[in-house]
Amino acid sequence: MDVVKDPDNTITETFTHLVEKHQKTLLHISYMYLKDRTLAEDALQETFIKAYKALPKFRGECSEKTWLTRILINTCRDMNKSSWFQHVNRALQPEDLPEKAAPEEDGTQSPLSEALWHLPRKYREILVLYYYQNLTMPEIGQVLHINASTVSRRIKTACGCLEQALRKEGIPWMKSV
Numbered sequence: 001m002d003v004v005k006d007p008d009n010t011i012t013e014t015f016t017h018l019v020e021k022h023q024k025t026l027l028h029i030s031y032m033y034l035k036d037r038t039l040a041e042d043a044l045q046e047t048f049i050k051a052y053k054a055l056p057k058f059r060g061e062c063s064e065k066t067w068l069t070r071i072l073i074n075t076c077r078d079m080n081k082s083s084w085f086q087h088v089n090r091a092l093q094p095e096d097l098p099e100k101a102a103p104e105e106d107g108t109q110s111p112l113s114e115a116l117w118h119l120p121r122k123y124r125e126i127l128v129l130y131y132y133q134n135l136t137m138p139e140i141g142q143v144l145h146i147n148a149s150t151v152s153r154r155i156k157t158a159c160g161c162l163e164q165a166l167r168k169e170g171i172p173w174m175k176s177v
Contacts, residue, residue: 015052022065025133026072032128033076033121043079047072066139069129073143115165123158130155 026047030040050071058067116124129135129143130151137148137155144151166172 011052011055015048015055018051018055018064018068019048022068025065026068029069029128029133030072030076032124032132033073034079035117039079043072043075046075050075062142063139065133066135066142069133069135070143073125111166111169111171112162115162115169118165119158119161123154123161126151126154127158127162 023044027040027044030043030047031037034040034043047068051068054071058064116127119127125144126140129140130137135143137151140146140151141148
């Protein structure tokens with residue numbers, strides 16, 4: 001946050017810092033939405049263009065990460081709504097998976113990653129933001145424009161869905177303490 005508020009920084013320096021700091025994280029989120037690396041990169045680029053234009057108006061009421069994630073999710077949702085996007089075959093290739101969902105050494109997808117891909121979007125995005133991106137419940141609420149209590153309920157429901165999916169595969173479920 002100090003970078004954005006520091007009057008000695010130019011907009012270009014501030015923007016460069018934001019890109020370097022958040023690019024990798026935002027690419028993972030984008031990939032989870034779009035399931036295609038090229039499209040995820042396009043969404044990320046569009047997000048940074050929008051952020052650059054809006055940077056002078058950023059008031060700092062939330063963290064930079066929350067602000068950028070909100071822009072990214074809106075961009076991904078817009079891309080999902082386009083008629084072109086709905087008619088494209090987006091079969092996943094193992095080499096295109098983001099690092100945190102990469103296949104095992106033998107080329108197979110982990111059961112947890114596989115189950116996560118099959119969750120409805122509203123549950124998948126909650127788990128990705130909470131467990132993979134380490135956002136707090138209030139930050140997730142800001143990003144998704146929902147109450148923190150709704151975030152908590154969705155996390156609980158999503159974990160329940162994952163538990164059922166993993167048990168069907170015969171994989172024991174361990175609840176976190």
